Amino acid sequence: MKNLLAILCVLLWSAISGAELTIAENGKSDYEIVLPDGNNELSPFYAEAGRMISDSIRSANGTILPVIQESRRSPGKKAIFIGPVKALKDCMPSGYWEYRIKNQNGNIYLYGTDHLWNKKREKKHDAFVLGSCKAAAVFAEHFIGAAVLLPGDKVSVLPRKKITVPADFQIQKKPYFQYNFSVSRSGGLWYDLYNSRLPHSWYASYGGHSHNFAILRDKYAKTHPEYFAMSHGKRLHPRLYSTQYCLSNPEVQKLILQNVIERLDQGFESAQLAQSDGFHWCECETCAKLFGESDSSEKLWILHRDIAVKVAKLRPGKKVCILAYGPTVYPPKTFDTFPENVIIELAPATEKQIAQWKRVKVPGGFSAYIYNWGWYQSSGFTPKMSFRQLQKQLQLFRKNNIRGIYTCGFGELPGLEGPAYFIWNKLQEDEQKQITDLLDFYCKRTFGMAADSAVQFYTLLDRQLQKTEDEVEDFTNPAMLRPEHQSKLICRRYPPEVMEQLEDYLKKMEINAGNLLSVRILRLEFDYLKTTVNALMAYRNFLDSRTDENFAELLDTLEKREHMIGELPHNQHSLGYLEGIRLFGGAKFTELLAGGRLYGKVSSPFCWDWRWMRQNQVKPAGRRIIPNNHPQMLFQQGLHPLSKEITSKPTIISCTADDRNFQIVFSMPEESEKQLMNNGFHVYFFRKNGGWRVSAGLSIKGPWSYLSRLEKTSAENNEKGNVFKQIHAPAYTVRTTSGKQGFTAKLTIPWKTVGGTPAPCEKIGFNAVRINKNTGIAYVWEQTQKQENYSNRLDEYGTLNMDR
Ligand SMILES: [Zn+2]
Known part of the structure; x- marks a missing residue:
């Protein structure tokens, strides 16, 4: 069947008679570009398509074709008609993004379904279906050799002496994928239309969640707190995501239904219906x-199905698109047939999820909400999908009759991911296309003289992505939540020899075509990748060795990375543009520094304050302290972004020891005694004969203290953290002082309570922690670096060196 289709396409595309129409040659043309008469919301787009074709022909061979309205046609001239001109009035197609190219009596007709759906965004192209513009783009692509390779509306055209069209040529196409788009990720009218980024203008999507728009928090929080979910006995609990x-x-249900109806009444054909993100x-x-029902997923399905039934009665013929996501990722169990007006949007649309939906009848069919790109992923602002992964995904969608694609995130890396976007988009138009051909075409057209090195660059990059293909982003995979996940993934993808080779190819590209915008964009993104990989490599080296040398090197790489990012065009809060190209998707500056957001955020080490750490010699791991030696500043417990409190209100420890006692002083120069109520101080000793924790602090009742003994190490506890048990409460002395120099807490710990007087030169595993319950911030001397998860935070220790 596929072969037959291919043959049919070839037949359509080739001139059977061999005769051809000459559009432009040697600066001369018998043609003019003709637009429909009248003036409506579509007119600017017809004019834009006319200008695009005229400019493309002029760029190709210098011929100028005038663009005029139908009523002002020049006698004797042939026409390239765009849109619903008089001759076509009754035969305009009506399918989503359907378009046609037809030759008749030497004239060429470019037309398709044209409709304004989203009246609120009337001037934006994503408010429309613009089949005639799509036909113009396809025409220019095939007969003028035009292409749009970078985001924006810059159409690239190669010189072509003679522009001809086979006389019998015609095309009639209904795109298989009715849409391929995402809100706020448009690349501009021509980038989108040349590359089949077709907007879902008829579908009122919020990009994921509708409940929050149906019941606005600001509007109802004060007047109707009962509309909001109860959590821990409280409506609008601040901890909810x-x-x-x-x-x-019933009022809430009514408002959710009302929102769907309102959206449909704005003119849309279908409206999204979906619970809030981070559902609770x-x-x-x-x-x-x-x-x-006790099952909360089932309750959601029943609620949404019932709303769809009501919509069917209130607005017959219109559709409701229900998101299968989070608690509703799998189909309902209590029913297996959805009402006629329901479309299910699968988020994500993986093989595993699609298989689950096979037993369910969904009359409106399926669409996909996919997570291929976006800096919320573990890869952050680095490339994500291999070419063959993209191809397999589209094959899966075709096999399962998935007809629309919403890309959550797209276009943030036009340099490093440019070919991936192009291949993905072009395979949607024609699944028979070969990846290598598409890559060759993209590189030739985007990098000109540097095409060969570009192909080598992207082929190597793709090979590296292929190596980690099985680590697809599955947000239910607990491994993704491990703090080390991103640094390990990126270091595995980009070992030094690969980075050197990529740098080599890029340098060759710069020699051959360094002035091209495409090369300069790639350089910026590659430098970001390089400094990011270097910093993460240095971080992993430091974790393994914990030496002062590797720590200094890590801080240097962080400095270089921050400097590189600081040099990028940006405004106060977000990344800017390079000659019209939005860099890193216009992300927030802090997001780029952090490596991404959500799963992409590399809190350690990218959210450290390396200046402060260097200046104060705060080395978070592999620390050593010698009694009677220099005081040391504490760091932050847990691998979260470094809190300002740690650096602006530092805690410093110093210790002394004799044969009977160990004394430790916690100094807090920026705080007063009053602020230190509800603070706890914990000192850890790990020795050959056992482990101990001494805890002490201040409360309104006065000082308190107790002793705990290590019962299980983290290793004995399935890596879930050390287990201490309180054994008795000896009265440790806690002495506090307060004055201009701030506040100090001094603990005297008799050695006999923590394993006995140490031998000379004994090395004791040691840690010191201050927990400020007023702010929730915990200070720690040795930070646990290799956390298994976010709950075991106190497994590691540095060395108390008893050299005396
Ligand atoms: Zn309730």
């Missing part, structure tokens, strides 16, 4: 009993 609702409340079910009694 996003606003959640009391979904059993309301803990009230009515919600617990809702629909007689």
Whole structure:
């Protein structure tokens, strides 16, 4: 069947008679470009398509074709008609993004479905279906050799002496994928249309979640707190990831339905219906009993199905698009047929998820909400998908009748990921196309004289991505939540020999075509990749060795990385443009520094304050302290972004020891005694004969203290952290002083309570922690670097060296 289709396409595309129409040659043309008469919301787009074709022909061979309206045609001239001109009035197609190219009596007709759907965004191209413009782009691509390779509307054209069209040529196409788009990630009208980034203008998508838009938090929080989900006995609990609702409340259900109806009444054909992100079910009694179901996923399915049934009655013919995501990623269990007006948007649309949906009847069919790109992933601002992964994904969608694609994130790396975007988009138009041909074409057209090195560059990059293909982003995979995940992934992908080879190819590209914008963009993104990889390599080296040398090297790489990022065009808060190209998707400056957001954020080491650490010699791991020696500043417990409190209100420790006692002083020069209520100080000793924790602090009742003994090490506890048990409460002396120099807490710990007087030169595993319960911030001397997860934070220790 596929072969037959291919043959049919070839037949359509080739001139059967061999005769051809000459559009432009030697600066001369019998043609003019003709637009429909009248003036409506579509007119500017017809004019833009006319200008694009005229400019492309002029760039190709200098011929100028005038662009005029139909009523002003020149006698005797042939026409390239764009849009619904008089001759076509009754035969305009109506399918989404359907377009046609037709020759008749020497005239060429470029037309398709044209419609304004989103009246609120009337001037933006993504408010429309612009089939005639798509036809113009396809025409220019095939007969003028035009292409749009970088985001924006710059159409690139190669010289072509003679522009001809086979006389019998015609095309009639309904794109298989009805849309391929994402809100706020448009590359501009011509980038989108040349590359099949077709907007879903008829579908009112919020890009994921509708409940939050149906019931605005700001509008109802004060007047109707009962609309919001109960969590830990509180409505609108601040710890909830996003606003959640009391979904059993009839008013809430009504508002959610009303929002769908409003969207449909704005002219859309379908509207999104989806629960809030980070879903949390309301803990009230009515919600617990809702629909007689205990399973919260099932409650959501029933609620959304019932809303769809109501929509079918209120707005017959219109559609509801329900997101299968989070708690509703898998189909309902209590019913297996959805109402006629329902489309299911699979998020993500993986093989595993699609398989689950096979048993369910969804009359409106399926669309996909995919996570191929976006800096919220573990790869952050570095390349993500290999070419063959992209190809396999589209094959999966075709096999399973998935007809629309919403890309959550796209276009943030036009340099490093440019070919991936191009290949992905072009394979949507024609699955028969070969990846290598597409890559060759892209490199020739984007990098000109540097094409050969570009192909080598991207082929090597792709090979590295292939090596980690099985680590696809699955947000249910606990491995992704491990703090080390991103640094390990990126270091595995980009070993030094690969980075050197890539640098080599890029240098060759710069020699051959260094002035091209495409090469300069690639250089910026590659330098970001390089400094990021270097810093993460240095970080991993430091974790393994924990030496002062490797720590100094790590701080140097962080400095270089920050300097490189600081040099990028940016405004106060976000990344800017390089000659019209938005860099790093216009991300926030802090996001680029952090390596990404959500899964892409590399809190350690990218969210450290390397200046402060260098200046104060705060080495977070592999620390050593000698009694009666220099004081040392504490760092932050846990691998979270470094809190300002740690650096602006530092805690410093110093210690002394004799044969009977160990004394430690915590100094807090920026704080007063009053601020130090509810503070706890913990001192850890790990020795051959056992482990101990001495805890002491201050409360309104006065000083307190107790002793705990190590029961299980983290290794004995399945890497879930050390287990201490309180054994007795000896009265450790806690003496505090307060004055202009701030506040100090001094603990005297008799050696006999923590394993006995140490031998001369004994090396004791040691740590010191201050927990400020007022702010929730914990200071630590030796930070646990190789955390298994975010809950075991106190497994590691530095060395207390008893050299005396
Ligand atoms: Zn409730």
